Amino acid sequence: RFLPLSDGKQPLFMWATMPALKFISDPLIAGRAVSVLAGLGSLIGIGLLGLILFSDPFIALFSSLIYAILPFTMFFDRMALADSLLAMFGVWSLVFAVKFAKTLQTEYAIYLGFAIGGGLMTKSPAMIFYLWAVLAIIFTFDFRKLKTGLWGKLIWGLLLTVVISQAMYLILRLGVGFQMIGARNQDYVYSIKEVLSHPLSPLVGNLKTTANWLFLLFTPTVLILGVLGYLNSKTRRQFLLLILVALIPLVFQASIAKVYTSRYILFAVLPLIPLAGLGLHWLFVRKGILIKSSVVLFLSVPIIFTFVYLINPGAVPMPFDMRSGYFSEWTAGFGQKEVAQYLLNEEAKGNSVVVFTEGTFGTLPDGLQIYTEGHKNITVVGSTPNIYEIPAGLLNTDKDNLRYYVLNASRNHLPASEMAKLELIAEYPKFTRADGTHESLLFFRLK
Numbered sequence: 001r002f003l004p005l006s007d008g009k010q011p012l013f014m015w016a017t018m019p020a021l022k023f024i025s026d027p028l029i030a031g032r033a034v035s036v037l038a039g040l041g042s043l044i045g046i047g048l049l050g051l052i053l054f055s056d057p058f059i060a061l062f063s064s065l066i067y068a069i070l071p072f073t074m075f076f077d078r079m080a081l082a083d084s085l086l087a088m089f090g091v092w093s094l095v096f097a098v099k100f101a102k103t104l105q106t107e108y109a110i111y112l113g114f115a116i117g118g119g120l121m122t123k124s125p126a127m128i129f130y131l132w133a134v135l136a137i138i139f140t141f142d143f144r145k146l147k148t149g150l151w152g153k154l155i156w157g158l159l160l161t162v163v164i165s166q167a168m169y170l171i172l173r174l175g176v177g178f179q180m181i182g183a184r185n186q187d188y189v190y191s192i193k194e195v196l197s198h199p200l201s202p203l204v205g206n207l208k209t210t211a212n213w214l215f216l217l218f219t220p221t222v223l224i225l226g227v228l229g230y231l232n233s234k235t236r237r238q239f240l241l242l243i244l245v246a247l248i249p250l251v252f253q254a255s256i257a258k259v260y261t262s263r264y265i266l267f268a269v270l271p272l273i274p275l276a277g278l279g280l281h282w283l284f285v286r287k288g289i290l291i292k293s294s295v296v297l298f299l300s301v302p303i304i305f306t307f308v309y310l311i312n313p314g315a316v317p318m319p320f321d322m323r324s325g326y327f328s329e330w331t332a333g334f335g336q337k338e339v340a341q342y343l344l345n346e347e348a349k350g351n352s353v354v355v356f357t358e359g360t361f362g363t364l365p366d367g368l369q370i371y372t373e374g375h376k377n378i379t380v381v382g383s384t385p386n387i388y389e390i391p392a393g394l395l396n397t398d399k400d401n402l403r404y405y406v407l408n409a410s411r412n413h414l415p416a417s418e419m420a421k422l423e424l425i426a427e428y429p430k431f432t433r434a435d436g437t438h439e440s441l442l443f444f445r446l447k
Contacts, residue, residue, distance in 0.1 A: 005175045005176070010124070012082075012121040013034065028370075031080025032079065039078075042087055042088045044064070049091060049094055050062070054274070060277070062281050063274045065299075066276050066302070069302045070217075070222065071217050074306045075309055076266050079263070081263060083264070085118075089116070090119060091271075092115040093116050093133060100136075100161075109157030109160045109161050113162070114164060121172065124185055125253070125267065128268075133161065137154070190202075203251075210250055213262045213265065219302045226276045227279065228282050229282065242274060246268055246272050250268050262322055313327065327430060327431035329430070329439055335441035336368060339426070339441070340368055341371075343378050344375065354404070355379070356381050356394040357407065358406070360382040360384075387407055389418055395446070402445070403446035409440040424444055427441070427442055
């Protein structure tokens, strides 16, 4: 139950995936189904956030519409990754924080505690949700009406939120390896001392990268819609709240991140969507056919980008980290399902199968292990990630077994004498790199 802690990962996404695995045979689809449901939760939450902040159902609908057609959300809400779940909890923490600030009702403080707690059990960046709650109170609570009794309600609600969320997070202490969360975080972020010693590095470079991600994944027209939202003078306070809620984690992450990829900022950019909905509404209510017709232009760009992502992702301008990580480099999972199906077919014929892979965790061998889980006659074993010789374990395996070797071409440094021992069964090419080369997954049988 707490196995993800061994790698310093909070387990809630994996817990949510476990029931899906009971109903969906393909483990990849099962994991993606969880993200799809989380994305649906975010879509509803974004609409409610727009309604609560701006008191206009059309702004709420426009916000949800933009969420549905945005390349950023479409892409990551279809990935079997924890980031969509984190983003959903972030959106709902804002919804409940604003509702609590406006009503001071204890039930919303409780819901806020559950939302933040869920985020903390998903990924460490959820700590920023506490700051979001404080900002929501500062910008939406009417301090002119604050009386002695209301002070008590405000403090009690905030205390309740902290207690509930921290109690949920402390559940993770029941698992061995809780301390690995902090240890693994250090692999991805600089310490405060390190940041102070070089404040502009990696900040400047990461901010440039963030701007590129927003341009490609938020699309230019949606960003312009967000700017247009400022033109509504009656909603400047709410506009500033959402800008700060998005900007603070973006800048903070950019200043401390050793490893920086686009999915890490998904939760932080979602609060910008109601601003785009506000801008779309501003255009929609203008007089004049030309201005109203511009709505089609503003929405057509994200729709086209999203459509191309769905049917031919290799043809769409894409951030480098996404293209390399998910499509063109060794981390991309092309071929694994086909290899697994081949192994399952061999097992169905009554054969015992042993397959060695490059790597000891991650895409290989875990990708194959997921597909072959429960098949006792298939053994998947990881090995060194850089291959200069065939693993001794594979060579020494009983010849009564069918013996296979799976590795990426870029990791294959086997000399000709070793290659002579292998027979290539299949090669699964990945997307072409910018320089015209491509990575491939190689599937060998030991002769």
